[in-house]
Amino acid sequence: MENFNENIAEILEVEKVELDNELSSFDAWDSLTILSIIALCFSDYNVEVSAEEVNNAETILGLKNLIESKK
Numbered sequence: 001m002e003n004f005n006e007n008i009a010e011i012l013e014v015e016k017v018e019l020d021n022e023l024s025s026f027d028a029w030d031s032l033t034i035l036s037i038i039a040l041c042f043s044d045y046n047v048e049v050s051a052e053e054v055n056n057a058e059t060i061l062g063l064k065n066l067i068e069s070k071k
Contacts, residue, residue, distance in 0.1 A: 004064055007044065011036045019061035023054075041067055 009017045013028040023029055034051050041047045047070040057063040 001045075001064060001068065004067075005060070007040055008037070008060060008063070011040065017060050019059065019064065021060050022058060023060070023063065024058075037063070045071065047071060 005017050005019075009015065011028075011033060012023075012026045014026065026033075031051070034054050037054050038049055038051065041049045045067050047067050049066060049070065053066055054063065057066050
């Protein structure tokens with residue numbers, strides 16, 4: 001999970017993210033962002049996640065835990 005926070009920050013169009021940040025609190029949070037996260041999970045971590053799973057993660061930490069649970 002090297003560079004995870006940096007990759008998510010780039011997708012969310014911010015300088016940096018904290019693990020307790022709520023995903024929906026970011027201005028860039030929308031369906032295209034969710035698709036970008038799904039693509040990142042597949043390309044960087046070889047993990048398939050659904051849009052529903054990403055939405056249900058709620059926080060950066062939740063998203064990280066979701067990816068790690070599928071590895």
